[in-house]
Amino acid sequence: MAGTAAALSLTLTACGSSSMPGTDHGAMPSTSSSRSASPSMGDMPGMSRTADGNGLSDIQDGYRLTPKNATLPSGKQAAYRFTVTGPGGKPVTGFALDQTERMHFYAIRSDLTGFQHIHPTMTPDGTWTASLASLTPGAWRTFASFTPDSGRGKGRDFVLSRTVTVPGNATNAPLPAPATSAEVDGYTVTVKGEAMAGMAHPLIVTVSKDGKPVTDLHPYLDAYAHLTAFHEGDQAFAHLHPTTRVTGDTGGPDLAFHAELPTSGSWRLFLQFQTGGKLHTAALTLHVG
Incomplete structure (x- = not known):
């Protein structure tokens, strides 16, 4: 697969290290992926599952994302609280595990900066709390990715989202220019593959350090790396599923992903991998034709 892959036009820029704000995964376990969704009505893997849709609705097939927050403060940690109600209007409290978690929660700014990936905690009444790191002023979109383990949606992957405002003087950053590799925390990440809108293609990510292949990637969310994408302009969501199987406590340097991005344009990809705990x-900017 790597031998037939063509170089992608990508931008990879460091988005932080193990202590990067918003990448706390020590909370309650959850599920990810998306299915068909309509335009936002709220203002917004298992390896055997596939994702479709763009995650830009707060309701789908009777399941609704209902946040407790209309705004969040800037410059400090904040708690974002929400419920997922089912077709009967009651909060859902049963969620299936996927990639070791019961809920994957994402926050992304309108200019595709400030990415945060969190595993929130749930109280018995179905209220989830996502502890967000410091946010900058502007418009943000929050995504809840889950799979009910009972009811009409049992076994189905949902991604629902809403927008939230962080008051203050907002300045948007331009999307970085394309590149095929970049440094992050002393590691070099190189990406090869090809991407066409609406078509499935393999994406190969290689991790090296000081010119040598990295083979001590520790399993993270049932894979050696996690890859999420957001579309420039509308912040449409896509989860790129890992196809490299976890066969031991360490892996690398090559990681394969199933890439199927539904629309053309620029996508911002966020690759997360773990070494030494x-x-x-x-962050990767990918132009899809």
Whole structure:
């Protein structure tokens, strides 16, 4: 697969290290992926599952994302609280495990900066709390990725989202220019593959350090790396599923992903991998034709 892959036009820029704000994964376990969704009505893997849709609705097939927050403070940690209600209107409290978690929660700013990936905690009444790191002023979108383990949606992957405002003087950052590799926390991440809108293609990520292949990637969320993408402009969501199987306590340097991005344009990819108990996050800008 790597031998037939063509170089991608990508931008990879460091987004922090193991201590990067918003990459706390020590909370309650959850599920990810998306299915068909309509435009936002709220204002917004298992390896055997596939994702479709864009995650830009707060309701789908009777399941609704209902946040407790309309705004969040800037410059300090904040708690974002929400419930997922089912077709009967009651909060859902039963969620299936996927990639070791029962809920994956994401926050992304409108200019695709400030990425945070959190595993929130749930109280018995179905209220989830996501502890967000410091946010900058602007418009943000929050995503809840889950799979009910009972009811009409049992076994189905949902991604629902809403927008939230962080008051203050907002300045948008331009999307970085394309590149095929970048440094993150002393590691070099190189990406090869090809991407066409609406078509499935393999994506190969290689991790090296000081010119040598990295083979001590520790399993993270039932894989050696986690990859999420957001579309420039509308912040549409896509989860790129890992196809490299976890066969031991360490892996690398090559990681394969199933890449199927539904629309053309620029996508911001966030690759997360773990070494020595530390989580590293790199951001990738991918132009999809």
